[in-house]
Structure formats: C-alpha cells, structure tokens
Amino acid sequence: MDRSATHRRIWLLAWGFGCALTVLGVRLVFVQCVQPLFPDSRDDTGQRIIRPARRGDVLDVRGKVLSQSRLFYEIYADPVVIGTNAAAVAAYAAPILGKTEAELLPFLTLRLELRTNWVTTHIGALSLTNAVVRLYTNRSVLVVSNVEPSVVARYRDSITNLVLPRYAALRLAVTEGRKKTPAAMDRVLLMLKGQGGGLKQRSQDLSRLRREREGLWNAQREVRVNGLIAVPVEQRVYPLGIAAAHILGYTTNDSVRPPRGVPIRLLGAMGIENRFDTELQGVPGLLETHKAKGRELVPLRGRDLEARDGLNVRLTIDSHLQSIVEQALDEAVLAIDPKAITCVVVRPRTGEILALANRPTYDPNQVRFAPVDHRMNRAITVPSEPGSTFKILTYAAGLDLGLATIDDAVDCENGRWQPVSGRPVRDMEGHGLGVVKFEEAFAKSSNVGAAKLGLRMSAPQMIAYMKRFGFLQRSGIMYSSRNNWGGEHPGGIPEPQRMNVERQGRMSYGYGLYATPLQTAMAAAAIANDGVLMKPLLVRSVETSDGRIVTQYGPVRASSEPAIRPETAAQMRRAMRSVVTDGTGRITALEEYDVAGKTGTAHKVDPLTRRQSNEKYTATFVGFLPADNPELCILVLADEPSKRGAGSHFGGKACGPVFRAIAQQSASYLALHPSMRLNSPSNLAQTTNQPAPRVN
Amino acid sequence: MATNRRRDTESVRMGVLVRALLICALIAGLGIGYVRQNAEQMTMGRQITDHEQRRERLTRTLEGQRSTLSMLSSRPQLLARVDRFELALTNATAAQRLYVAVPVALPSPRPVGPTPPVPSVPGAGPAAPVATLRAGR
Numbered sequence: 001m002d003r004s005a006t007h008r009r010i011w012l013l014a015w016g017f018g019c020a021l022t023v024l025g026v027r028l029v030f031v032q033c034v035q036p037l038f039p040d041s042r043d044d045t046g047q048r049i050i051r052p053a054r055r056g057d058v059l060d061v062r063g064k065v066l067s068q069s070r071l072f073y074e075i076y077a078d079p080v081v082i083g084t085n086a087a088a089v090a091a092y093a094a095p096i097l098g099k100t101e102a103e104l105l106p107f108l109t110l111r112l113e114l115r116t117n118w119v120t121t122h123i124g125a126l127s128l129t130n131a132v133v134r135l136y137t138n139r140s141v142l143v144v145s146n147v148e149p150s151v152v153a154r155y156r157d158s159i160t161n162l163v164l165p166r167y168a169a170l171r172l173a174v175t176e177g178r179k180k181t182p183a184a185m186d187r188v189l190l191m192l193k194g195q196g197g198g199l200k201q202r203s204q205d206l207s208r209l210r211r212e213r214e215g216l217w218n219a220q221r222e223v224r225v226n227g228l229i230a231v232p233v234e235q236r237v238y239p240l241g242i243a244a245a246h247i248l249g250y251t252t253n254d255s256v257r258p259p260r261g262v263p264i265r266l267l268g269a270m271g272i273e274n275r276f277d278t279e280l281q282g283v284p285g286l287l288e289t290h291k292a293k294g295r296e297l298v299p300l301r302g303r304d305l306e307a308r309d310g311l312n313v314r315l316t317i318d319s320h321l322q323s324i325v326e327q328a329l330d331e332a333v334l335a336i337d338p339k340a341i342t343c344v345v346v347r348p349r350t351g352e353i354l355a356l357a358n359r360p361t362y363d364p365n366q367v368r369f370a371p372v373d374h375r376m377n378r379a380i381t382v383p384s385e386p387g388s389t390f391k392i393l394t395y396a397a398g399l400d401l402g403l404a405t406i407d408d409a410v411d412c413e414n415g416r417w418q419p420v421s422g423r424p425v426r427d428m429e430g431h432g433l434g435v436v437k438f439e440e441a442f443a444k445s446s447n448v449g450a451a452k453l454g455l456r457m458s459a460p461q462m463i464a465y466m467k468r469f470g471f472l473q474r475s476g477i478m479y480s481s482r483n484n485w486g487g488e489h490p491g492g493i494p495e496p497q498r499m500n501v502e503r504q505g506r507m508s509y510g511y512g513l514y515a516t517p518l519q520t521a522m523a524a525a526a527i528a529n530d531g532v533l534m535k536p537l538l539v540r541s542v543e544t545s546d547g548r549i550v551t552q553y554g555p556v557r558a559s560s561e562p563a564i565r566p567e568t569a570a571q572m573r574r575a576m577r578s579v580v581t582d583g584t585g586r587i588t589a590l591e592e593y594d595v596a597g598k599t600g601t602a603h604k605v606d607p608l609t610r611r612q613s614n615e616k617y618t619a620t621f622v623g624f625l626p627a628d629n630p631e632l633c634i635l636v637l638a639d640e641p642s643k644r645g646a647g648s649h650f651g652g653k654a655c656g657p658v659f660r661a662i663a664q665q666s667a668s669y670l671a672l673h674p675s676m677r678l679n680s681p682s683n684l685a686q687t688t689n690q691p692a693p694r695v696n
Numbered sequence: 697m698a699t700n701r702r703r704d705t706e707s708v709r710m711g712v713l714v715r716a717l718l719i720c721a722l723i724a725g726l727g728i729g730y731v732r733q734n735a736e737q738m739t740m741g742r743q744i745t746d747h748e749q750r751r752e753r754l755t756r757t758l759e760g761q762r763s764t765l766s767m768l769s770s771r772p773q774l775l776a777r778v779d780r781f782e783l784a785l786t787n788a789t790a791a792q793r794l795y796v797a798v799p800v801a802l803p804s805p806r807p808v809g810p811t812p813p814v815p816s817v818p819g820a821g822p823a824a825p826v827a828t829l830r831a832g833r
Contacts (some may be wrong), residue, residue, distance in 0.1 A: 058763075065766040071756055149756060239767040298741025323771035592790045668787040673795060 017224060044643070045290040045297070050262050053282025055234065056310030058272055060319040061354075061540060067248050067273065067364075070237045071263065073147040076140050079110040082227045083219070085164050086110070092162050096155045097144055108227075112136070118440060143228065152230045156663055159228075166218050169396045170213040174206070234263040236273075238364045244322050246358050246377035247315070247538070249273040249480065250367040252679040270375060272313060272539070274480045279542050282310040298682060311550055316352040316539045319548045321342055324354040324665045332658045333359050334640070336648070338619075339640035342379045342517045343662065346526035346633045347623060350555035351534030353477075354632070354666075380479055383491045383514035387602025388651065389620045390510030392524060395442055396531075396572050397465035398453040400564040406439045406571040411658075412447045417448040422502025425451045428601075442575045443583030447509040454508025459499045462507065466564040469523040470533055471515050475558070477536040491515040517620075521635035522558075524598070524622045527576065528630035531569035533558040577627045587656035588623060593667055594675040596630075597659070598625020599651035604640070616640050621655035624664055626675045634662055 033331040058067035075097065082089050086108035090101045097104070117132045176184045236251045249271020253264045260286075268277035285307035290300040325343045332341055338359075358378045362370030376382060398404050415432020418424045427433070427447050433440070441449030454462065466472055474490045491514045493499075493507070505556040506512045518536060526533040535556045543552040564572075576596035579585040584599040600620035603612040619641050624633040643649045766775060777786050 064769065065762050068759060068763050070759055070763070149753070237763055239763045240770050243770070296741065296745050297738075298744050299737045320771050327772075387765075665787070671793070674790055674793075 010624075022673070034341050035068065044049065045292050047289055047291055047317055048258055049287040049289065051263050052232070052234070052258075052337040053255045053284050053286055053307040053333030054309040055236070055251075055266055055282065056280040056312045056545070058276075058280075059312055059314045059429065060244075060317050060322075061315060062318065064319050065239055066244055066315070066317070066319065068237050069234050069266070071149055072145070072233050072235050073103075073152045074145045074233050075143045075147055075152075076229045076231055077108050077143045078139050078226055078229065079108055081222055082108050085089045085111065085223055085225075085227075086165055089162070089223065092159070093155065095160065096151065097147070099144065104143065107141045107678050111138045112534070113138070124554075126161075129686060145233070146235070147230070155228070155230070159224050162220070162224050164216065164223065165596050167213065167216045170209055170216060173209055174213055187563065202576070213609055216470070232261065232263040234266055236266055236364070240319060240323075241365065242361050242363050243319065243326050244317055244357070245355055245361050245364050246379070247271055247317060247377070247479075249363060250364040269481055271377065272315065272479070275478055276313045276539070276542070279313060280310040283308040307544050312543045312545060314543060316354065316540050317356070318354050320669055321355040321666055322357065325357045325662055328658050329357055329359050329663075331661070332636075332655075333367075335657070336638060336641040336654050338638040338642070338654075340378055340382075341636070341638045341658075343637075343658070344379050344521040344634075345519055345666065346525045346536070346637045346663070348528035348534070348630050348633045351522070351537045352540075352555070353536055353538050362608070377479070378639075379517045380477065380488050383489050383515070383516045384520075384618050384637075385511050385513065385602045385604075386515045386520050387510040387523075387600035387618060387620060388445045388447075388450075389520050389598050389600035389622050390513070390515070391442060391445065392527060392576070392598050392622075393465060393471070393577060394450050394454045394462075394468050394508045395438070396456060396469070396527065396564050396568060397462060399571050400568040401457055401461065403456040404438055404453060406437065406575055408438050408442050409435055409668075410438050410452055412441055412446045412448040413437045413446065415446075417451065419451065419455065419501055420504050422500065422505065425505055439575050439578050440582070442598075443578035443581075444578075445584050450509040452503040455501065455505055459504050462504065463493070463496070466513075468533070468559065468561075469526060470519050470558055470563075471513070471523070475518065475522060475536050478520065478539045478553075488518075491517055493518055500650065510600060516635045517635055520620070520622055520637075521633060524624060524635065525630075525633040525696075526563050527572045528624040528633055529569075530562040531562040531568040533563045533608055538681070566654070573627060573630075576623070579628075580623070582651045583620065584650070585623065585656060587652050588621065588660050588663070590625065590660065590664055590667070592674040593663070593672065594627035595623050595625045595663065596627040596660070597621055601649065601651045615643070617649045619649055619651040619654040621651050621659045623659060625667060626672065628675060629673070631670065631672050632663065632666055634659055634666070636662070 008594065054070040057065055057069075060066055079086065086105060087101075090104040090108055094101045094104045113136045115134055115136050117134065118129055118134050120127055120129045139665050176187055213217050238245070238248065250269055251266040251273050252268050252269045256265070258264055265281070268274035268280065273280065284422070285305040287304055288302035289304075290297040302677060325345060329341055329343055333337070341359045343355070344353065346353055356377075356379050358376075360371075360374045362374040367375070395406075399406065406412075411426065412433035412435070413495040414434055415427035415429075416424055425448050428445075429445065431446075431482050433444055433446050433449070436446075436449075438449060438453065463472070471491055472493065474488045477488060480487045493513045503512050509612075522533060522536055535558045537553060539553050541553060543549050576598055577594065579598055580589050580595045585595075585597050588595050588597060598621070600618075600622075602618045603618075604618060605611065606613040617637045617640065620635065622633070622635040624630040636658045638654050638658075641649045641654040648654060
C-alpha cells in the first residue's frame with residue numbers, strides 16, 4: 001500500500017477523533033459552567049441554615065445558675081397529611097413519645113368543622129352583615145411539648161422505617177404479581193379484590209396496582225416527613241424555682257415566626273430578663289451548604305458563621321441568702337397571714353442587694369398560670385406610707401441641720417399635742433411620753449417628738465433631705481425598663497404645692513408621702529454607711545459564657561455629697577440602737593450581734609371611707625447589724641398583717657421575728673464578726689480591732 | 697510496524713510499551729486519586745458533621761447538668777439531704793467560732809481636699825468638714 005495514503009488515513013482518523021473530543025469538551029464546559037442544563041440543581045440541594053443563638057444565663061454572685069435556656073421540642077401533628085393513617089402513625093410514634101396509642105389518636109385524627117364568621121361590609125351609610133360559613137380542618141395540632149432532643153432524634157431516625165399498611169399490602173401484591181403465574185395473579189386479586197378475572201383483566205389490575213403503589217409511596221414519604229413535625233423551642237428554665245422570681249422576671253415568646261428549624265426567640269418581659277434583654281440575646285449564625293439524601297455535603301459548604309451566644313449576667317444576689325429570706329417569708333406568711341410581705345437585704349457600704357423577696361410570689365417556670373399581681377416586685381414597684389420608719393429621716397435631718405441633738409429634751413405632751421394649726425398629733429394609745437430625750441422619743445416611736453422636730457425645719461428643707469436620702473425619685477436600680485409596667489416607682493408626695501403645717505407634721509412621722517421598701521432600706525443603709533447614700537446595685541457584671549468580663553458594675557454613690565454628716569449618722573446609729581435595747585424593737589435583739597433599727601406601723605387608708613383604717617396596717621422593721629460596724633441592712637415590710645392579739649400587727653411584733661430570723665442566719669452564713677462585747681479570750685485567737693475579713 | 701519490517705525484527709519495542717503503560721498508569725492513578733480524595737472529603741465531611749452534632753449534644757448536656765448542679769447545691773436541697781442522712785448539722789455557735797486576725801493591707805485613705813461648701817439646704821446649721829470614708833471600710 002502507498003505509504004502516504006496510509007499516513008493520510010491515520011492522520012485523518014486522529015484529526016477526526018481529536019475534533020470529536022474537542023467538541024465534547026467544549027460542550028461539557030458549556031453545559032457545566034456557562035449555561036447549565038439544570039440551573040436549579042444547586043438550588044435543589046442548597047440550603048441556608050440559620051444557627052440559633054443561645055440566650056445567656058443569669059447567675060448569682062457566686063456563679064450559680066438562676067436562669068438558663070434549654071432546648072426542647074414541641075411535636076405538632078398535621079392530620080390532613082396523615083389522613084386515614086392515624087392509627088398506623090399512632091401505633092408507631094406512641095412508644096417513642098412516651099404516650100399510649102389511645103392518648104395520641106385524637107390528635108392525629110382529621111376533623112372537619114364548619115365555622116360561621118360574621119363579616120360586616122360598610123357601603124356608604126349602609127352596613128351589611130353577612131354570615132360566611134367556612135369548612136376548617138385541624139392542622140398543626142400540638143401533640144406533646146417539652147420533648148427532649150434525644151427523643152426527637154430517635155423519632156427522626158426511626159420514622160424512615162414507617163410503612164403504611166395499605167402500601168405494605170400493595171408492595172406484596174405487586175411482588176406477587178411480577179411472578180406472572182396464574183396462581184400468583186389469582187392470589188393478588190383475591191388479596192385485593194376478593195375475586196378473580198381473565199388474563200387481560202389481571203394485567204390491567206396489576207398496572208393499576210403499580211400506579212397506586214407509586215402514589216402511596218409519595219404519600220407515605222409525606223407522612224414520614226410532615227406527619228409529625230418537631231418544632232424547636234427554647235425554654236427558659238429557673239432551677240431554683242420561686243427563689244428570686246421577682247428579680248429575675250420571666251420571658252415570653254416573640255410574635256415573629258422564625259424560619260423552620262429555628263426556635264422561637266425569647267424576649268424578656270420583666271425584671272432582669274427585660275432590663276438586660278439585649279445583652280442576653282445572642283447573634284444567630286449562618287450556614288450555607290448543600291444536602292443530598294438527608295446528609296450534608298460538607299465540602300460544598302459556603303459561608304459558615306458560628307452563632308454568638310448571649311452574654312451572661314451576674315447579679316449581686318447570693319442565692320443562699322435569698323433562700324434564707326424566702327424561707328423566713330414563708331414562715332411569716334403562716335404566722336401573721338399578711339396580704340403581702342417584702343424583704344430587702346442590702347450591704348450598706350456598697351449598696352449591693354444581697355437578697356430581695358416578696359410574697360405572694362410565682363414560679364417563673366409556670367408564669368402563665370401566675371396571677372398578674374403575684375408577679376409584681378413590691379419592693380421596687382409598690383409604694384406605701386412608710387409610717388414611723390420615716391422618723392429616721394426626720395431625726396437625721398433635724399440633727400444634721402443642728403436643730404437638736406440626740407440628748408436634748410423634748411416634751412411629748414403625754415401622747416397628744418396640738419400644733420399651731422390642723423388636727424392634733426397623737427401617739428399610740430397608752431404609749432404617751434412626757435419630757436424625755438430625743439433618743440428616747442425616737443426609741444419609743446413618739447409621733448409627738450417627731451412632729452415637734454419636723455416642724456422646726458421648713459418644708460423645703462424637709463423635702464431637700466428626703467431627696468438626699470433617695471426619696472421622691474427613682475434610685476436607678478438596674479431593673480425593668482422605666483416604660484415597663486414593672487418598672488421602679490419613685491414614690492412621691494401628693495400635691496406638694498399644698499403643703500401646710502398639718503401635712504408637714506404628719507410627714508414627720510411618715511404619713512402623707514409614699515415610698516417603696518427599697519427607698520426606705522437604702523435610706524437606713526445610708527445611716528449605717530456614715531451618711532453616704534449608695535445607689536442600689538443589683539448587677540455585678542456582664543460576662544461571656546467562658547467567664548470573661550465584658551462590663552463590670554461597681555458601687556456608686558447616689559450623690560457626690562453625703563446625705564448627712566458622719567457625726568449625725570453616728571448619733572442616728574445610737575438612737576436606732578436604743579430602739580432595740582430600750583424601745584419598740586426589743587424583739588429583734590440578737591445574742592451575738594448588736595442590732596440597730598426602727599419599727600414602723602402605718603394605718604392604711606380605707607378606700608371606701610378615704611380615712612385612716614383601724615383594721616388595716618402596714619408594719620415595717622428596718623435595721624442593720626452589727627451596729628458598730630454595719631455589714632447588713634435588712635428591711636421587712638408586711639402589708640395588712642392579721643391582728644391576732646394586742647399589738648400583733650405592730651412593726652416590732654409582726655416584722656421583728658422575721659428580721660431576727662433573717663439576721664441571725666445571714667450573719668452566721670457570712671461569718672460576721674460578733675459585736676465587741678462577746679470578744680472573750682476563749683473564742684478569739686488574737687484580740688483585734690480590725691473588721692473581720694470580708695467574705696464575698 | 698514499518699520499523700519492525702525494515703529492521704526485520706520480531707521483538708516488541710519495550711520503550712514504547714513502557715511509555716504507554718506509564719501514561720495509562722498516570723491517567724489511571726489520577727483518576728483513582730481523584731476518586732479517593734473525593735471519598736476522603738466526604739468521609740471528613742461526615743466526621744465534621746458528626747463532631748458538630750456531638751458538640752451540640754454535649755453543650756446541651758452541660759447546660760442541663762449546670763442547671764441540676766445549681767438546684768442540688770441550693771440551700772433547700774442541702775438542708776433536705778442533711779435531714780435525710782441525719783447528719784445533725786447546725787450553725788456554729790459563738791463559742792465554736794474562732795476569729796483569727798489577719799493583717800490586711802488597707803488602701804491608703806483618699807486625700808482630703810479643700811473643705812467642700814456648706815450643704816445646699818436653706819437654713820442649715822454650721823457646717824463641719826466632710827470626712828472621707830473611714831479606712832478599712
């Protein structure tokens with residue numbers, strides 16, 4: 001053969017193959033990259049998954065969890081999707097969900113309901129009301145809530161094995177029918193129709209069964225995927241139950257529905273949950289990826305942003321002290337049966353609130369069952385007339401202005417005194433005093449003594465001192481936001497422009513003005529702190545989940561100037577000590593610690609007669625210990641304690657025992673140094689005048 | 697083949713054979729390597745998702761255990777266990793407590809500046825110097 005012809009044929013063949021392959025390659029590039037044949041293929045597998053952020057925790061001062069988020073699931077059924085297979089689904093899901101079939105079946109059964117909606121249409125001056133009748137089916141039925149993630153995972157893994165009975169029968173029928181022997185065909189038809197037929201009829205039946213089986217396969221898949229849907233729910237859990245409920249507050253669900261698979265966002269509704277809602281909320285993450293056959297194709301991941309969990313809020317509350325207070329209030333409710341009772345425990349030098357509790361209370365884990373008035377933080381939001389505890393301010397102002405000293409004499413007029421105008425001032429029946437020192441008048445809670453001192457100053461002076469002690473204004477405590485109905489109440493004086501001698505006199509012993517228990521407690525704490533009023537401190541820090549501090553809050557003075565001079569504060573501490581040693585607060589005396597305090601009993605105003613009631617009182621005791629070196633200031637306020645005996649509703653008798661129990665246990669827990677009179681060589685390794693090491 | 701006819705030899709040209717084998721082996725190796733790498737990527741991808749799910753499960757478990765720890769270490773629970781085990785624990789009395797003096801480095805008192813003006817209250821009495829916070833408090 002001619003060599004050149006051979007070469008030509010070979011080269012022609014090679015060129016031909018080369019061109020063909022080149023065309024294929026170009027077409028491949030074109031189809032894959034330039035103009036894909038199936039442009040939506042990536043969209044079919046591509047998914048945008050939002051990674052939910054976890055809400056931050058609220059901790060006590062020692063890091064114990066007071067409030068935490070947990071992930072649970074709610075299982076919803078769609079009876080429309082389940083259709084006639086409710087019994088099969090119930091039988092399959094009941095053991096996994098921990099229910100019986102009988103309990104589950106009603107939720108899965110399709111129900112039709114005719115509802116009549118009345119629609120009013122306005123046409124000019126005419127209005128037409130029509131009844132619109134619509135047929136409703138039950139969809140998205142809540143079957144079970146608070147399901148653990150492990151149960152949901154087990155359900156999801158096993159649901160793929162669910163086979164509907166009709167599908168199982170059809171699958172068997174088609175399998176038998178494929179054998180195509182007359183006997184097999186007869187068995188199939190007998191199974192399904194209960195009768196036989198000719199060969200042509202058998203083939204038609206088999207085709208129909210195959211089609212039905214394919215349709216059922218889709219329906220079965222739909223039942224597996226959408227019959228029972230697990231919706232993630234982030235639930236707020238309060239491990240200590242009712243403890244510190246009014247401080248922590250509670251959360252509600254956001255009204256905005258999130259994408260499927262993302263828990264509904266929690267919003268703080270009250271308390272710290274509300275005040276620090278922004279800090280507690282995290283920032284969701286994002287994952288763009290592809291999934292095929294239920295598995296993620298990790299190499300095809302796009303953007304991968306981790307969620308940033310919310311910050312933790314660390315309070316100044318000590319959960320142990322809080323528990324002591326909660327228990328004492330529970331015992332007080334049984335003993336004196338008040339309408340409400342409140343307790344605040346403050347560290348005077350720093351303003352830290354160590355415990356705060358109210359009764360009635362509620363369980364934040366079950367907040368939807370709690371009456372609204374049980375959720376009120378009465379210590380901060382409910383003002384009342386302070387009664388004789390306000391004499392602390394009257395005496396402090398009078399002494400600070402130099403109008404008297406604690407050793408000066410005052411004529412208490414035997415319990416009845418007529419000022420220059422207005423109604424007479426009276427002491428408690430049978431408790432009238434004669435000419436005594438101001439110290440004794442304070443200790444025995446003489447209204448006459450307080451009024452005489454109070455009227456020595458002018459009304460503007462008294463109001464100025466009230467403001468210096470934090471009354472008539474919000475303290476700025478980090479609690480619910482001001483616009484929230486649970487926000488701090490500033491207290492006040494009704495119609496201050498109409499002040500007269502009578503009103504000023506009554507204000508001297510705590511009537512005609514309103515103050516919250518927190519304000520009274522902080523004022524007493526200022527006396528304990530050498531006259532320096534501190535801002536109440538409820539939050540210590542905001543931290544990341546691994547403990548790094550983002551923001552730290554320290555003690556802050558309420559004003560650059562002290563409320564009173566230290567010498568005045570010392571005189572007041574002496575007077576308040578007399579209340580416990582010789583006055584109305586003897587019941588609060590402790591063996592190991594010197595207590596200083598003040599009782600208060602205020603008549604409440606009867607809403608019907610709008611006059612002072614002789615049946616309803618507000619009883620208070622506020623005190624601090626140790627008197628010479630105060631570490632704790634405790635206020636107990638009882639609203640309408642029951643009158644079970646003579647004087648049982650007084651501040652000393654009603655609130656004194658509660659104060660005593662709290663003070664004794666708190667001082668023991670904090671290992672406070674006992675008062676100097678107990679320092680004997682038997683229990684001191686080395687005599688010291690220094691304060692005990694601070695236990696924090 | 698023409699070369700073989702010209703040289704009149706019946707032996708196989710080893711060079712060409714080896715080159716062909718090497719090229720085939722290279723192409724096959726590339727293919728096998730590509731498939732193995734893909735398989736490894738998929739395996740690692742599954743491991744990643746498994747680790748992520750495990751981390752998520754452990755985080756949830758940790759949350760639950762922190763919550764349980766808070767509850768168990770709360771005062772009511774501790775007291776309940778003291779009662780249950782009949783430990784007869786009570787608060788220490790004053791005679792049982794021993795206070796030991798520990799030298800504490802006290803912060804230096806803040807310098808006292810010029811006496812601040814009289815408190816701004818009309819009709820106030822004679823003013824006294826405002827003292828700083830006592831050392832050690």
